Amino acid sequence: MIQIQNLKKSFRTEEVETLALNGVNLKVAEGEFVAIMGPSGCGKSTLLNIIGMLDNPSDGSYKFAGHEVGGLKESQRTQLRKGNLGFVFQSFNLIDELTVFENVELPLIYLKMSKAERKEKVQKVLERMKIAHREKHFPQQLSGGQQQRVAIARAVVTNPKLILADEPTGNLDSKNGIEVMNLLTELNQEGTTIVMVTHSDRDSHYAHRVINLFDGQIVTESQNKPMKAMV
């Protein structure tokens, strides 16, 4: 699904050029659950942005489902992203002015889906995330765990092939964190590919594979025994 070769990304400020990624090679197969770990500033988020097509690499090749993505224009990337990718963020990134229902509905609107269809899909996913009773609430009225469940609902409502999670449990207490990881595992078991950036050792154990990034390069890769969902 994801093929990355010799990927580089540099940032320029007025005086210095920083190399955030320096020759990353990575393959992720369909149905895999990959965790990316590493200290602050090692390039995890940059790598995730590029995989998520939010940013272009400076050099190297990135193929998504066989398509070369590096060098696409923003509008082209938007097209490719639609429906294929779902995002889950550490800080949830829900839109404050929209209700739970409307937040989850948003990606479907951008896919130009009919109203009835949207309603059905949103309700289904909200029930699955056990948040349906809160569909009329605004994000500020929910607990952190609930907000993240809404964010996951929003990420999966389009049935994406790939979910990108950026420290999804970073702002949650351990009980809620475990709940979120269980949800992601469930989704993975149903066939969705997941790439997750994390600081947490515990969370990384949910993944099939852990990649350690340091100074913009992959330093180690290790296989995990697949874990069963914890209760």
Place this chain on the structure above:
Amino acid sequence: MFRNHLKVAWRNLKSNKLFSIINIVGLSMGLTIVILLFLFISHERSFDSSFPKKDRIHRVLLKTNGDFGFETWASAPPVTALAMQEEVTNVESAARLLKHNFGRPASMRIDDQNFTENLFYWVDKELLTIFDVELVKGDASGPLDRPGTVIISETAAKTYFNHENPLGQTILVDNSLALEVTGVYKDFPENSTLDAEIMASSNGSWFHDRKSWSNASFETYCLFKKNVSLDATQKQMDQMLDANLPKNQQWYSFGLQPLEKVHLHSASYGNSYSSRIGDINEVRNLTYLAILILLIACVNYMNLTTARSQKRSKEVGISKTLGASSESLIGRFYVETGLITAISIVLGIVLAIFLLPSFNGLTNQNLNIGLLFNSSFGLVVLGMWVVTTFFSGLYPSLYLSRFMPKEILSPSLTRGKGNVLIRKGLVVMQFAASTALIVGVMVIYQQTKYIQNKNLGFAAENVMAISVGGLREGENKRALVQEFENLSEVTAVSMVQGYPGMDVSGRTLRKKETDEQGMNIQTNVTDAGIVDALKLHLLAGNSLPKSKSEKDTLVEVVLNKKAIDYLGFTPEEAIGKEVYIGVPNTIVGVVEDFNYESLHQPVGAYAFHNSPSEGKSFMLVRFKSRELVSTVATLKNTFTRVVPNLDFNYSFLDQTIARMYAREKRAGNISIVFCLLAIFVAALGLFGLAAYTAEQRRKEIGIRKVLGASVGKISQMLSKDFAQLVLIGLLIGFPVAYFSMENWLEGFAYRIDIEWWVFLLAGTIALGIALLTVSFQSIRAALTNPVKSLRTE
């Protein structure tokens, strides 16, 4: 998608109350002004549009040269209309109108009652067909055909005949002419240059068949044949003049003015009788002012919206990661802008309805709110909405929709400085406009005060002008003067042809009868009392002689300083000298120059003389200043006792003089109010901007406080940035203000100079307003407990 946009926009509006209120208040104030001005301007522009043949109607203009200088007059010699009908083949018909006695009020006697009518015109019967005057009573076939006939407006019919049928009744004009009412016509609309309440037939009048190519006192309208051009007709008129008047006697040439231009493009033309004259410059200036205010309000919106970009960027980023395209985001911000402008327009209309009476008072108009509810206004509202939305939303939507989604994932990344620079530029522009307006208001105010307080060379206070045009020369007049002179309340009495602020007769002053060249001079028939009545300052000699026998053909004259300067005499030398003003005149006195016209015009040569060449239409009475009410009553009693068959119609000279500046006063009033509004709207924007800046720098402020910064230091830091912007704004605003106000002042012959302290004061005011606005926010931000602002991160 649209519904979703609308929903988010509405919730955004509700959740950011300060932002929304500032924007809506600012925009709706701007729009209120635009709406009110639209009413005013569309009324001004609608003038004379109700006449069915309006496209074919033109007014004859006279362009003078030679002794009169280069002026344009709205009147022509009496023969013009007659000659045009015969010699100018492009013209179907032509008609003259002459306000009674060259613009004096008419004394009328109906049954046993006396009246005075200011809008009494003598007209050719062709006028009725040219302007399609609609008769509601009387024989429509030719009400003015016979000599001695008159038609009156419906209003005049009500005033003078109450409920009686006016047809067949007699109006005695100036106690000498009996006119028969043969028709009642529908009132001319308020937006008509023709303002006659009474129109008497020219047939039988002294000028009806007059073949004179001078005495240009007749407003002349002509109706073109269908499909003829202005240029071709103009050429025919030039040929007509050449055919009738030798080249060396042509002290003027003819011009033509389409009816649609008569109202707004005649402010500088002389000899126009209508009481309804507009000014295209005023309309233009007000339009600019309205646009400026709306612009300031739009800039507020741009500034505040982009200032909130930190918060909005998150929303944009999320939407983009979820698949929103830039276009759909631009649409989204436009929906938001459109919503705010729509609310502002509705509010603006409501405000305009409430403020219309005050606006009418301010502009001296009688605008009707009904004008708002027609289809063209609907279009204007739609246009305003589209333009305001497009303009206000342009920068925010383009700027905000460009945010890259990755930025929300790495919020530490700083964005380019372009945004801040543009926003600063907009604040600078706003304050440049505001300071220019402050300077403008101050200069207008100073000039208005200057005009009001300038020594005019005569004393206009405590002088009453009573119209006595209906009084025959001789016994009656003399008796009246004598009776008035005997009253203890009265200090001086003088019979005059006209008084300052009023047209008198233009003639040419020559040193010798044979001189080719002369000087244009205003001549005014009067008597000995004039110097005391106006309190003129005698430089040499005396006033006109007290008594003069009717057989005495010698003409005495009192000249002003300008006139004897032209002649090359000192005041003392001038006494006893003979000069030529049409006929030989003996100089008996010299007075200091005085402003007989508005201060827009420089003083020219002026003569008071005692030749009976013109009638004396007014009696000037100078009275003692106390007890105005009882004085007026005494004067009235005396008047009606001596001349029972004449209406006691009077005005006060100082009020007449003040009316000459009504237009300036109106422009001044409007600009002062508008400027205050503009400054208020700009300050409002700054207030919002400061609030958001403080909000954005919350964390920084918190850290600084933890590190030991005082409240004073922090508010100083926040205010300094804005102060810089305002100062740059001043530097841009000052020259703009200076040049535009110099331009305005050039319209006055007597004017103030713009002084340096005006700029200092305006700058201080602008800076003061800005700092006051900003420091409120700065101090509030500085007082916040740092624990609070740091915890949220």
